[in-house]
Amino acid sequence: MRLALLTNEYPPTIYGGAGVHVDFLVRELARMIDVDVHCLGPDREGATAHRPPAELLDANPALRTLGTDMLMAAAVDKSTDLVHSHTWYTGLAGHVTALLHDIPHVVTAHSLEPSRPWKAEQLGGGYALSSWAERVAFTAADAVIAVSAGMAGDIRGAYPEVKPERIHVIHNGVDTDFYAPDDNPEGVRALGVDPDLPYVIYVGRITRQKGLPHLLAACHQLRPGVQIVLCASAPDTAEIAAEVRSEVDSLTAARGGGVIWHQEMLPRPELVRLLSHATAFVCPSIYEPLGIVNLEAASCGTAVVASDVGGIPEVVAHEKTGLLVHYDNTDIPSYESELAAAINTLLDDPTRAKEMGAAGRDRAIREFGWHIIADQTLAVYKSLLR
Template identity: 45%
Template structure:
């Protein structure tokens, strides 16, 4: 069997959970079947049964346009270009709307079974209009067209399955299969190394609260910055936050951090996406990991933190509810979304609610340690990539057999 994995992100160009997912899934799948990864970039490598092919959107389509819709048009153009090389594969498997139309087209033109993994849903991310402008209409159309036509849809959590049925009620529920995200347990484990902390100005002798993620509405980092005022005085807070979605949110983040620094000088803002090993050090040495996401179909960062024995304080939303166990591996923060924006209906209250369990864990280091150990145990038992790859291959085989 030869599967084609379609993704925007692939190493070294990974900035979100979907890219992490495809990186590890492709490696695990390639132990058992042939895998072609088609991604955005200039990658070109063959390692055993793993074949990686990067490509860039054709510049003739959007050229030097500065319009926000450029990303959506580039995605559609690259889907058309990449589709041509998919005729010889047995299954097409897409990840995110950026590549979903390649799967749709390959199914139509080459009669290939089409699997779509949804890591998020455009109808539930109204803030994408800020990032994509009028291109949000195009991204939404591409996602809807593909998801309604896919032979199988993989939801990364039961919460995501429910979201799919809510956002796209015409989808046959029998086509939706829940297969979780996973974690590389050998790579992500606690380390005593602290050179990355020294490099970025983190005081390793003082407890710190950690955030890791992009500067985007979805990840809720601005709510964590707002919560700093409710934490014990001079709490060390490390914001490993880069890749802002828009200039507007970058400016907003800058202003909020500058204001918070007036009251608490112990805020360390690492304004870039750090390396994997640096992230592991940051997870391993933190007192609390905070995940204030306003929308999270799964939340792979929580797995990374738990694998490194960090207790987690996270929003009680989406797939996070299936990863973090309340009172055992951390705390879940009450979250009531606005029905239109899906942002917190009461942002100030959400920030206060976020601060309270963080403060509790800072005050009770033995409890934090106990929760960190429980988190590692849960990850080991529930989220290995081997099991996830086996479930995915079983789905492929069922689809291929049904086409014969």
Template identity: 45%
Template sequence: MRVDLLTREYPPHVYGGAGVHVGALAPHLRNLVDLRVHCFDPVDGHPSVLAHDLPTALEAANPSLQALAVNASMSHAVAGASLVHSHTWYTNLAGRLAQQLYDIPHVITAHSLEPLRPWKSQQLGGGYEISCFMEREALSRADGVIAVSHAMARDIIEVYPDVEPARVTVVHNGVDAGEYAPDLGTDALEKQGIGVERPTVACVARISPQKGLLHLLRAARYFIPGTQLVVVAQSADTAAHRAQFAEAVSAMEDSPVDVHWVEGPFPRRALIQLLSHARAFLCPSLYEPLGIVNLEAMACGTPVVATATGGIPEAVVDGETGYLVPLETAPADRVGLDESSVLAKELAVRVNALLTDPVSAERIGRAGRRRVLAHFSWDRAARQVAEVYRSVV
């Protein structure tokens, strides 16, 4: 069976969880099907990965129009496939067009839903309506829909009532627990100018309202004085979001916590060492269908403190592999000032509990790695995805 997988991101051009997912899943799928990957940016070194160039005339166009152009190219290029599998709104329409053109099944993995991310209108402007259309048109007619969590599956059915529940299958994200494993070395971190002499809290996220990084910095003001907070945040949805975060980081200079923002290249080994040495990993997301970063932290033996939103509770077991903080948000794109203060304090209380009790933190970290080994692997995910393929062909 030839499967053509459609994605905007593919290594080394990865800026979010969907790109991590596709890059990690593809090698395992190649062991199960004849896999070809179609992506946006040039990729060297693999004959079965095809990049689709953006027409020169659209280089300054709205990202949604650029995506439409690439979708047309992809739908033409997948001729001969037995099945197409699209990821995110950026390629969903290509899958739908191929489904119509060649009468082949279309499978979608839903990593998020555009109507639940209204802040995307800041990034796409009027193109947000186009991204919503592309996602809606494809999801409502897909032969199979893969949700990365049970929470995501519920969202799909609620937001898109045309999607029959029987067509939705939950396949959790995975993590390479061989690569993401405790590494107590410090050489890679030292090359990045990061020491681990002080109790450290880590966060890895894209700079986006979705990820709650401003709430992270508010919470940090309540951390035990002398704590080091290392935030690996290299990509931003918009220049305005980056500028806003930079201003917030600068404002932390008067706090008793040392904030280290990693905004440039950060080697994988340095990241693994950071996670391995961190007393806690903090994930303050306002919307998170699952959160691969939480799995990566758990695989490195790090307790996770996170908001109990979306699929996070399916990965992080409260009191066992970390701590969860209830998140009440209405509307979905922001948290009011009063709620923000409460959220920051509640996150900090749980982080401080780990900072002051290293024995419990180590125990919780070990439990997290055991949970990852038992339930979250890319090999397992690939086999479940292949079962979805077989069910619709």
């Protein structure tokens, strides 16, 4: 079997969960079938990279992406048996490729455009284009992979034209050998963290979806002496970047320090170190199809405090591997207070936090290894080629 896998992100350029998913999925699939990776952006090893046509360099970002999609579709080898696209960035490329070569198209839903209306402030009219491209890809695809049961429900709601039998739930995975507990707490000192004091950690992009401003508000209510580590990068807009900067400055002043902000994406080994020694990892997302970073934290043996949105409850077992906090967009102050209370619960009982972290790692090993996810994905491919 020869697969063309189409993606926006691919190493070393990864900024979100979709890129992590593709990175590790390709590693496993390549052990079993031939995989040709096509990605957006600059040239890199292991993939064929595509950039916008020169005539579109000054166009709306969404239009540049769609132009690049056409170049990507044209580059897929005619001997390809199946095409698999990831996110709206390559969905239209997958659709056109399938038509050109009369082959099946699989698309993985890492998020849905109708569920992210705040992207209009990032893309302007391009948001209508990205939404259109996603609808075309999803409604025509031979199979749609949802990264959670929650996401599958969102797909049915947004795109009722997609027949239920074409939707397959295959969770994100985690490399439990790589994301494993680090045994040297002193290692975090080089990253600005005092290993002798407790800390909580956030890892994610600076985007409305990830809810970072809610966490910053909640942190005003945390116990004194607790360090707050923010691995927050890649702001969607200058406006949200300025908003977060102001809130971080306010929090730092109110707490008299203890806020450590890494504004560039850290290498994975450093993230593993920071995740491993935190009392809790916090995911304050207001929309999250699964939240792969929750799996990474759990695999590092760290308890997770997270919103109860999307697919997160499928990853975080409440009261067992972490604590879930109900998100209600009509009562944000209560959500932020409850988020702070959940974090404080684990800070006040570090033994319980460690027990939850250990349970989370056990579950990650049993249920979320990438070899499991790759086997399930390959089974979908084979079902379409019979």
